[in-house]
Amino acid sequence: MRIVIMGGTAGIGLATARLLAAEGSEVIVTGRDPQRLTAAGNGAAAAKGGEAGGGLVAEQVDGTSEAEVAAFLGRMGAFDHLVLAFSPGSVGAGTLAATDLADVRAAFDGKLFPYLFAAQRAEVTGSITMVSASSARAGLPGTFTFAAVNGAIERIVSPLAAELAPVRVNAVSPGVVDTAWWSFLPEEQRRAQFAAASTSIPAGRVGQPEDVAAAIRYLIGASYVTGSILPVDGGFTVA
Template sequence: MTDHTALVVGGTSGIGLATARRLHRAGAAVHIVGRDKQRLENVAATDPALTGHAADGSDPRQIAAVTEAIGRIDWLIITLSGSEGPGPIADLDLGMLRRAFDAKFWGHITTIQAALPHLAPTGSITLLGAVTARAAMPGTAGIAAINAAVEALVKPLAAELAPIRVNGVSPGLVDTPWWSGLPDQARQAYFTQAAQALPTRRIATADDVAEAVVLAATNPNITGTILETDGGARLVSMT
């Protein structure tokens, strides 16, 4: 992977950071984008080889400035996410849901458009959805719609942008900062219960998913595909 450049948007924590680390270990020059300056400073301290950029993935001017500064990009990886979106449909806050769409779905579109002029003809785009896009989990209609919208981009873009490859990765339950809104004890209790329902009997780590992201981004024979890395959550009832 030497002489390749990767851009991980949403790369300051969780799956994005784990992906950036894997790509760096494989020899790529890796740039990460994040909104939170403190997180960028933390990554600079722990992973000085990763080049950090402060930008909002949903702001076209900010992302365009980052991509122009980098130049040629071989692998664009978008791991934008947010904690908003879940909740029963009867009282789902529609303003909150619109913000969640802006942060994730529109952030993906904005980032793709900004990066396209700089993507190598043999390059790739990898998007991050989630198992909620295809699972029947009560209380997830809003966030399921967001992830389904992201994953719906994969096939048409793979056809439209060829030979640039476009893929998605669809994780299930992953132990990342996404769950930081829950107290530690409540989170661990939920993970313990959920793990018993999963065919794999475990909750994924960010690095588990990052391995699939790197495969989708770098394998020259994969395009138009969504790699499911959900521990089998789509096969069972998680309610």
């Protein structure tokens, strides 16, 4: 099985790549950061999981560059599954009154539009799985940009599932997950926020990238599931 994970050199994308490679898939991850690319490539041997393991290859691709994405996907040719895990980070965080709308545009340009362009150009035969976020369905002040971007991603799942069939289209929607996305906060503040979140999340803890990776693996293998959004938030959006 050949799987491409765009935005797969850190966090949820990398955890997914390592899980799938360890189970025998050929996995190609893309990213922009040279250090993360090197780390992902150096982790390939560990991801192989012995004789039955697959391979993990990292390629430098700027997901916001249509030219680079088109060239990369042209080289890939046909493959089985596409996972879209681009993230512009915390750009656009804040209240409506305090947020520069240029940052809102940058958030869309860093996630939604790269998702659309990659899905448009990929010669994928099995499934497309997008990573959105629970902010699409939450009501937290200061998160309207995240709600807008991830809400747009979740709304396109159903029409794309109908339009691109028999290719399946789904999304995972993580809640609070301990990744580098939170690096905009000082360590002490981040840990305090995680501790506070853990008291209100029914699962009693914040998520780990591996929790979301397991959900992505399920959707890749679930041949009768399409047009679905799978919350992976420990119950955050129902708490």
